[in-house]
Amino acid sequence: MLKGKKILLGVCGSIAAYKSALLIRLLVKAGCEVRVIMTSSAKTFITPLTLSTLSKNPVVSSFEKNDQGQWENHVEMGLWADMFLIAPASANTIAKMAHGLCDNLLLATYLSAKCPVMIAPAMDLDMYKHPATLQNLKTLQSFGHQVLDAEHGELASGLVGEGRMAEPEEIVAQVESHFSKKKRFEGKQVLITAGPTYEKIDPVRFIGNHSSGKMGLALAHTMASEGADVELIAGPGNYSIDSDSITLIRVSSADEMLHAVEERYSKTDIAIFAAAVADYRPVSPAEEKIKKAGESMTIELVKNKDIAAEMGKRKSKNQINVGFALETEKEEQHAQEKLAKKNFDLIVLNSLNDNGAGFSVDTNKITIFSVDQKPKHFELKSKQKVAEDIVDCIHEKITA
Numbered sequence: 285m286l287k288g289k290k291i292l293l294g295v296c297g298s299i300a301a302y303k304s305a306l307l308i309r310l311l312v313k314a315g316c317e318v319r320v321i322m323t324s325s326a327k328t329f330i331t332p333l334t335l336s337t338l339s340k341n342p343v344v345s346s347f348e349k350n351d352q353g354q355w356e357n358h359v360e361m362g363l364w365a366d367m368f369l370i371a372p373a374s375a376n377t378i379a380k381m382a383h384g385l386c387d388n389l390l391l392a393t394y395l396s397a398k399c400p401v402m403i404a405p406a407m408d409l410d411m412y413k414h415p416a417t418l419q420n421l422k423t424l425q426s427f428g429h430q431v432l433d434a435e436h437g438e439l440a441s442g443l444v445g446e447g448r449m450a451e452p453e454e455i456v457a458q459v460e461s462h463f464s465k466k467k468r469f470e471g472k473q474v475l476i477t478a479g480p481t482y483e484k485i486d487p488v489r490f491i492g493n494h495s496s497g498k499m500g501l502a503l504a505h506t507m508a509s510e511g512a513d514v515e516l517i518a519g520p521g522n523y524s525i526d527s528d529s530i531t532l533i534r535v536s537s538a539d540e541m542l543h544a545v546e547e548r549y550s551k552t553d554i555a556i557f558a559a560a561v562a563d564y565r566p567v568s569p570a571e572e573k574i575k576k577a578g579e580s581m582t583i584e585l586v587k588n589k590d591i592a593a594e595m596g597k598r599k600s601k602n603q604i605n606v607g608f609a610l611e612t613e614k615e616e617q618h619a620q621e622k623l624a625k626k627n628f629d630l631i632v633l634n635s636l637n638d639n640g641a642g643f644s645v646d647t648n649k650i651t652i653f654s655v656d657q658k659p660k661h662f663e664l665k666s667k668q669k670v671a672e673d674i675v676d677c678i679h680e681k682i683t684a
C-alpha cells in the first residue's frame with residue numbers, strides 16, 4: 285500500500301527524535317521513499333548521519349549548500365512529497381506552523397508543500413495541555429492537517445501524562461490508513477452547505493445565528509482528503525480554504541445559499557446540508573438604517589425556502605442527501621421526522637442537552653439516523669473526528 289509513496293519527514297528538537305530512526309526504518313521497509321529535513325535543534329538529539337543512512341538519502345536542515353554543493357530547494361521538496369510528516373513536532377514548530385513563520389528550512393518547506401500534512405506532537409504534558417498549544421493544534425487541523433494524538437506515559441521530565449509522541453508503528457499505521465482511505469471518494473462531486481445565514485433587516489443589521497461553520501469545514505476537509513471534489517457553500521464565517529480540492533462559494537442569505545445549491549445540485553453525487561439556515565427573513569429589508577423610534581418595534585418575517593427539502597424533491601436514485609438536526613427536546617423524534625420529511629438518506633443529530641455539542645464549540649456528540657439502519661451513537665469528539673465518523677457512514681451507505 286505504501287510502495288513508492290514519497291514521504292518527507294520533518295524532525296524537530298525533541299527527545300522523541302530518537303524514535304525517528306525507527307520510523308524511517310518502518311517507512312522504508314513498507315516501500316516508501318523517505319527524505320528528511322531536521323531543524324538545527326533536532327541534530328542535538330539524533331545525528332543526520334543516522335537518519336541519512338536509514339533513509340538512504342541526504343538529510344537537509346538549512347538553506348545553505350549541502351555536501352554535494354547544491355542549494356536546498358524547499359519548493360522542490362514540498363512538491364516532491366506525497367505527504368509531509370512532521371514527527372516529532374515540537375511545541376515551537378507547531379506554533380510557527382500555525383502562524384506561518386518561516387525561519388528554517390522545515391518551515392519554508394511546510395509553507396511551500398501542496399501535499400497532505402500529518403503531525404505527531406511530542407512535548408511535556410503541561411506544554412501539550414497549554415491553551416496556546418491546544419489552539420495552535422486546532423489551527424493546524426483547521427488547515428486540513430491530520431494531528432495524531434500524543435500518548436500517555438512517562439515523559440523525559442520524569443512526569444507522567446500525555447505528551448509522548450505516538451509510537452512509530454502507530455504513525456506508520458496512520459500513514460497507511462491515510463493512503464488507503466484517500467481514494468474512497470475519488471471522482472465524487474460533493475456539495476456541502478455550512479455556517480449561518482444572515483437575513484438583512486437594514487444596511488447594518490441582520491437576523492443570524494451562532495453557527496461557526498466548523499462542522500461543514502471539517503466535513504469539506506475530510507471529503508477532500510479522501511479524493512472528493514468539494515464545493516463548500518458557506519454563510520458568513522472567519523476562515524479560508526487552502527486545498528485545491530475545495531471550492532469555497534461565499535453566500536450571505538438563505539436565498540443566496542438556495543440559488544448557489546440549485547445551480548450545482550444536479551451535478552452532485554453527495555450533498556451534505558450542514559448549514560444553520562435561517563427559517564425566516566424580514567419581508568422587506570429597509571433601504572436606510574432604521575432609526576430608533578417608539579418603545580417597541582415589530583419586524584414582519586416571511587418563511588425561507590427549505591434548501592434541503594427542495595433538493596430532497598429533486599434527488600435521483602444515485603444521489604445521497606445528508607442532513608443535520610440540532611435539537612433541544614424530543615431529539616430522536618424530531619430527527620426521524622426530518623429524515624423522512626426532507627428525503628434525507630442520513631441525518632446527523634446533535635442535542636444542545638449534551639455538554640460539548642452545538643454551535644460555538646470545537647467538539648460535537650452525534651447520533652446518525654438512516655432510513656434503513658439502526659441509529660449509530662457516537663462519543664463526544666473533536667469536530668474533525670466527528671466529520672470522519674460521518675464520512676465513514678456515508679461511505680457505508682454508498683457501498684451498501
Ligand code: CTP
Pocket residue numbers: 477538557558559560561562563588589590591592593606607608609610622626
Ligand atoms: N435546512 C435547509 N434549509 C432551511 C432550513 C433547514 O437546508 N431553510 C437544512 C439544514 O441544513 C439541516 C436540516 O435542514 O440539514 C434541518 O435543519 P433544522 O433547522 O433543524 O430544520 P427545520 O426544518 O428548520 O426545523 P426546526 O423547526 O427545528 O427549525
